[in-house]
Amino acid sequence: MPSEAAAEARPPPQSFHGSRATIAVIGNPNTGKSTLFNSLTGLRQKTANYPGVTVERHTGIAMLGDQEVVLIDLPGAYSLAAQSPDEMVAIDVLMGGEVELEPPDTILIVVDAANLRRNLFLVSQILELGKPVVVALNMADLADRKGIRIDCEELAMLLDSAVVPFVATVGRGIDELKQALADALEQGPANRPLVMPEVRRAAKTIARGLPNAGRTALEYQTERAIIDDGGEAEKRLANLGGDEVAGKILEIRSSVGGDESLAAVEAKRRYIGIDYIMKRVETRGKPVQSIFAQADRVTNHPLIGAILFVLVMGTVFQAVFSWATPIMDFIDAGTSWLGGSVRVLLPAGALSSLLVDGIIAGVGSVIVFLPQILILFAFIIFLEDSGYMARAAFLMDRLMRQCGLSGQSFIPMLSSFACAVPGIMATRIIPNRRDRIATILAAPFMTCSARLPVYALLISAFIPQQHFFFGIINLQGLVLFGLYMLGIFAGIFTALLLKRSALKGPTPTFLIELPPYRLPNLKSMLIRLFDRGKIFLVRAGTIIFTVAVVVWALAYFPRTAAIADQFDVERAAAATILNEEALTARLTEINNAETSAYLEQSYLGRMGKTVQPLFAPLGWDWKVSAAVIASFPAREVVVAVLGTIYSVGSDVDETDARLANRLRSATWPSGQPVFTLGMAVGLLIFYAFCLQCAATIAIMRRETNGWTWPIFAWAYMTTLGYLGALLANQLGS
Amino acid sequence: MQSRSMTLDDLKPGQKGTISSISGVGPLVQRLMALGLLEGSEIAMLRKALGGDPVEVEVMGYALSLRRDEARRIEVVTGDAV
Incomplete structure (x- = not known):
């Protein structure tokens, strides 16, 4: 090898910034890097974004003896040759290229012993950066399984760096690794031969x-x-x-x-x-074939693999949909119980309403997503760490390419049928930025679980119960199916459109390693799951919560005494003529009417009336317009708002026949019904297309690292929803 | 048996070959080379997805998936006669 010194003109050893030294952690994908990172740092981790790119900045604190150090986890890479701004992050962090980042004091490279030859490519590039380097050699079970023996001392000598074998799952080599890192931090720049x-x-x-x-x-x-x-x-x-x-x-x-x-x-x-x-x-040595090594014969088999894939995805889909439901119901019930208790404890008024309808309901609407997110991510992390995710991408690539995407987009799209939030968070497995953004934009079109209550209400109210084909096919079910298909086609159309315009570029490569199957590490899985949950609660939670409180305020204020007086008179009148049971029923009726009256002259009600002309071509009256505006933060809210406006009470759900009846009998002042078939179908289409979800917008902002795409998505989807509803209403009338 | 030149996607599942050249320049080729697909590297076709695209190959003891269009850029030589 050529022997020119790499460090001849390098600055003196880096000073520790603050009191803590920094160590960058890099390695090929599938080397057990994140498991090692998690075992070194535990829960003391922070996730943020690098400026200008969509890559996560993942840092953690580790203890080397009694010295606290900062570990920076870099994205998995096979080479330092960067072909996108996202890949450039590795060089920027390692060399301190970004102005606000100081270069790390030491570099830790995680290497898979079973794939030493390929891993050494990146190692040889890193060694030339002139910094102290520690090579962590992941022995796991693979090296033994393939009968490979590695002479670590010889390797350390040839690389001119520390080499520490480890097995993260059993904690082997972790202490030695910490010692080697502490030693490396004491070293100055390294003087190693260059290849070029x-x-x-x-x-x-x-x-x-x-x-x-x-x-x-x-x-x-x-x-x-x-x-x-x-x-x-x-x-x-x-x-x-x-x-x-x-x-x-x-x-x-x-x-x-x-x-x-x-x-x-x-x-x-x-x-x-x-x-x-x-x-x-x-x-x-003599290779020992494991059952895991043979598994690809089955899992990537054109036919058996496809069947297995459908089963795996079916299980994930089922789990996210049905396992989460009892927990979500429990959270809903808990929120209502808490709200009810507070309402009883506090005197009626703005404070009570802010706490119950604004804050408790707002926090509840955030937390209710958590079960789905955690269940889905438990599956995704398991599939990723076990190695199946790469097979899923392999199997689905051809199909997804028809939509202008790649195999890696499949899981995020499928996840979005439960909820677009985890779906968008799952796009992180897509290495190509253009594909990733196209997937993020297509994901919210998939029919998520929050659309179901809206669909259920409107379908049960306006689509007749009819059966075809000897009762096997029912019209209501057919409409629901049609709405799912509508979402899928709109998503594909959007992805294709973007890939041919704003996100046009050369076809990204599809070089993915299919790592051997392995059993994931539970501790590492739990830490990453915790991290995903935290990101959602903190990042999305704050936006959803703010929006929920704002909508509450719009619906609550202003309060006029005239309305209170009018309904007090009615209540008093009822009390004098009715007996106990009839009185309770009458009072509920009066209270609902009062809430509805307040809503009508609230800012939200006034907004509904103001924008109603805009929605008139869609056949909407002010009540529907106000309900749609109120449901922009979270589409499922529309059911409760319609419940309030049509004075059935805000605690209705989509199965409530009273609300469906009120909707059917709602009329314009002229006596014409508001909800014609065309208008109702249009409203369904509007909800199928429109991006009425603050959580999705918040997570889109986080994942694309800017407001451009979420704003575009919102405008695009709202326009599409409006045009769809317009078309349906005009055709229907 | 005569040695003949073909591209990687022509290999049948189970068939082995040696890379004779990779056509073109740019990001794809650079990535392939970093992954150990160089002239002279041995490569084996493991299996193909439905419709023969993408394909799964073995190189340096690990499994790699690539699309047919990508595999077409890699010329391989098979057969025992050299």
Whole structure:
């Protein structure tokens, strides 16, 4: 190997920022990196976003003896060659390229011993960064299973870095690893041989002429820009250095590589070095075939695999839908109980209403999503860690490509039938940014469980009970099925549209490793599950809660004494002429009418009346308009709001025949029915398309790291809903 | 048996070959090479999905999935005669 020093002009050892040293953790996908990260940091973790990209910034605190250090978990990668801003995050973190980030003091590389050769490619790139490096060699059971023996001492000598074998599940090697990290933090910059010394030299010369010259981050970026033809580093450098630098890069490429691309030169040189190491450190014994190694014959079999896949997905879907229901009902019941108790304890008035209808109901509407999110993510994490997720992508790729997406989009789309929030959170497994955003935009069209109450109410009220084909097919069921299909087609249409316009670009590669099946680590699974739950509660929770309180205020204020007086008179009148039982019934009726009267002159009611002309072409009166506005934060709210407006009481649900009857008999002042068939079908279509879910918008903002896509999605889906409802109402009348 | 040149997607499940060249430049090729698919690497077709796309291959002892269009860029040589 060439022997030019990597660290000749590097700055002195990095100072610890604050009192804590930082360690970046990197490795190939499927190396057990996150299990190791979780076992080093436990629950002391933080998840945020890097500025400008959709990658998560995952950090945790670990104790090395009595020293506290910050661990930064980087996304899994096979190479430092970055082809998108998201992949560039690794280089930015490792070299301190982002202004607000300081480079780490030490790099921890997690390596799968069973795939040492391929893993060493990334290792050889990392070693050239000139920092102290610790290689954590995941022995798990795989190395033994394949009969591989690795000479760790020899490997450490050849790599010029610490090598620590570990098995995270049984805690083997964890103490040694901590010791090695503590030792590495004491070391200065490392002086290791380079594979492409002529490129490093040229990069330094070019970087000297650039703005912000002198930063090692810039030098390394320039080096990657020279090697990675068409990569992200080259794009960044072109912005920084213009045509002059672009010309220099072309010159170096041809002088070093000749006819060959520098990427090819780099790969060949690295693998020559790697093969030299492999010969000295690895001995392969007689391989022992495990049942897991044979499993792909079944799970990826064109026919059996497909059947198995349907069964697995069926189980997940069923679990998210039905296992969560009792817990969600329990939360709903708990919320109502708590609200009821507070209403009894406090005197009636604004405070009581704020607590009960605003805060308790608002918090309840956030927490009620949690069971579905946790159950779905328990499955997703299990499928991911066990290795089945990659097979699912393999099996579904062809089908999903017809929709302009890839196999990795399937699970998020399927999850969205329960709830778009976990579905969008699950898009993190999609490596390509354009595919990921297209999936995020298509996901909210899938019929989620919150649409069901709305569908159930409107279908039972306006679609006649008719049976076809000897009673097997029923019209109401057919309409429900049609609404599901409508969502699916709208989602596919949206993804295709975006992939042909705003998200147009070269077809992303579909190179995915199909890792051997393994049993996931329970502790690591639980930590990640906890993390997902926390993200939802904190990030989405705050927005949903705020919106819930705002809508409460719009529906509550202003309060006029005239209404209170009028209904007090009615109550008093009823009390004088009715006996106990009839009185209770009459009082409930009066109270409901009072609530409804308040709502009519509340800001929400006035808004309903103000915007009603806009919705008149859809056949909506002010009551429907107000209910639709109130349900923008959460679509299922429409049932309760309609209950209040039609003075049945706000505690109605979709199975309530009273509400369905009131809707059927609602009329315009002229005596014409409000809910015609065309209008009702239009309303159904509106709810099928419209993005009425603050939680989805909040999570979209988080996952796309900006407001552009959530705002676009909201405007696009609302427009689509409006046009759909307009069409249905016009055709129906 | 004569050695003949074909692309990776032509291999039948269970069939082995040696990569003779990878056509083109750019991100895909760079990724393939980082993953150990170089000239001279041995590669085996493990299985194909319905309709023959994508395919699952074994290289350096691990399983990798790639699309047919991607596999077409990789030329392989099979057969025992060299």
